[in-house]
Amino acid sequence: MNESEFLEKWNQEKPMYKAWGNLIVHTIRDELQAYGIEDLDSFIKIPIKSRLKTDNSLADKAFKRKKSYEDPYNEIEDKVGIRFVVLLTSDIDIISKIIKENALWSFDLSRDFKAEQAKDPLLFTYQSVHFILRPNNKISHEGIEILSSTPCEVQIRTLLQHAHAELTHDAIYKSNKVAEPEVHRTVAKSMALIETTDEFFCRVTDLLNAGPLKDYKIIEQLDSLYYTNVNLHSYNQKSSLVIWDAFENLIDENLINNIQFFISKNPAISLIIKDNYSKNSIYRQSIVLFIYWMLKRQKTTLLEYWPLPLDDLNLLASDIGVSIAID
Numbered sequence: 001m002n003e004s005e006f007l008e009k010w011n012q013e014k015p016m017y018k019a020w021g022n023l024i025v026h027t028i029r030d031e032l033q034a035y036g037i038e039d040l041d042s043f044i045k046i047p048i049k050s051r052l053k054t055d056n057s058l059a060d061k062a063f064k065r066k067k068s069y070e071d072p073y074n075e076i077e078d079k080v081g082i083r084f085v086v087l088l089t090s091d092i093d094i095i096s097k098i099i100k101e102n103a104l105w106s107f108d109l110s111r112d113f114k115a116e117q118a119k120d121p122l123l124f125t126y127q128s129v130h131f132i133l134r135p136n137n138k139i140s141h142e143g144i145e146i147l148s149s150t151p152c153e154v155q156i157r158t159l160l161q162h163a164h165a166e167l168t169h170d171a172i173y174k175s176n177k178v179a180e181p182e183v184h185r186t187v188a189k190s191m192a193l194i195e196t197t198d199e200f201f202c203r204v205t206d207l208l209n210a211g212p213l214k215d216y217k218i219i220e221q222l223d224s225l226y227y228t229n230v231n232l233h234s235y236n237q238k239s240s241l242v243i244w245d246a247f248e249n250l251i252d253e254n255l256i257n258n259i260q261f262f263i264s265k266n267p268a269i270s271l272i273i274k275d276n277y278s279k280n281s282i283y284r285q286s287i288v289l290f291i292y293w294m295l296k297r298q299k300t301t302l303l304e305y306w307p308l309p310l311d312d313l314n315l316l317a318s319d320i321g322v323s324i325a326i327d
Contacts, residue, residue: 017080019144021050031098045159046085077132078153085162092156105133129156160194212251221256226286229270234286246307259293282312295322
């Protein structure tokens with residue numbers, strides 16, 4: 001296949017590659033929300049979109065660079081690419097898990113910086129996780145048929161890794177010019193600093209999230225209890241974390257069982273939540289079950305340490321016939 005034939009085929013198949021990239025973006029976004037990450041604009045640091053290689057870039061890679069291909073059109077697997085940029089390496093693990101568990105595609109892990117570190121612990125170099133995804137079956141998206149042989153490269157990086165790659169990768173590792181040893185050493189030192197910073201960031205995040213709320217998986221369990229009884233999904237807001245912080249001393253391994261028993265004895269609560277689901281955000285948060293339980297079982301403590309305005313508390317108290325006046 002010469003360059004002209006190569007580009008002719010590429011222009012015919014561009015819509016298919018674009019549709020495949022878009023489908024992957026939509027699928028992973030939906031899976032992240034199902035995972036419990038509601039604020040994707042905060043979790044993903046750079047807007048996600050699929051990108052097609054330009055004609056010139058693709059032809060240059062296929063025919064002009066040092067690497068030789070026997071079948072360049074099929075061997076080049078990044079004709080369409082997607083990049084996910086997150087804050088921490090632990091966030092990379094979340095997206096990687098979603099990719100590995102989705103039945104829509106098959107995947108090849110073409111680059112894994114953690115595996116490279118394990119193989120050579122003294123290596124400090126370009127970091128990113130790269131997957132090549134292909135549909136498990138011929139599928140259709142946006143009215144376009146996508147063949148099962150269609151590859152898409154997905155890169156996952158932290159913000160610090162991305163900054164490092166943007167500054168150095170094209171300039172050094174893809175350049176025909178031989179970089180001086182001092183350049184390589186300086187780049188390696190910068191990556192060592194990035195790794196150290198990421199470790200500190202992850203440690204701080206773990207410390208901030210530590211406590212019984214996380215240890216006993218209270219939010220996850222309460223979300224499940226909410227869905228089981230209300231048959232609707234909960235959408236927790238930051239205000240719910242403020243409430244949990246105020247009553248952290250009440251959180252133990254028995255809390256969910258106590259709330260579950262309370263709900264089973266008061267089935268009208270599920271109906272009240274469902275009826276008001278679209279009227280007020282407090283009913284769309286699973287913490288509403290905890291508040292109802294507190295109103296009935298520990299009202300004095302609830303009123304003493306309630307951290308928010310009383311509007312929602314008054315509303316929920318009236319739902320179940322409870323006065324919030326101190327007895």
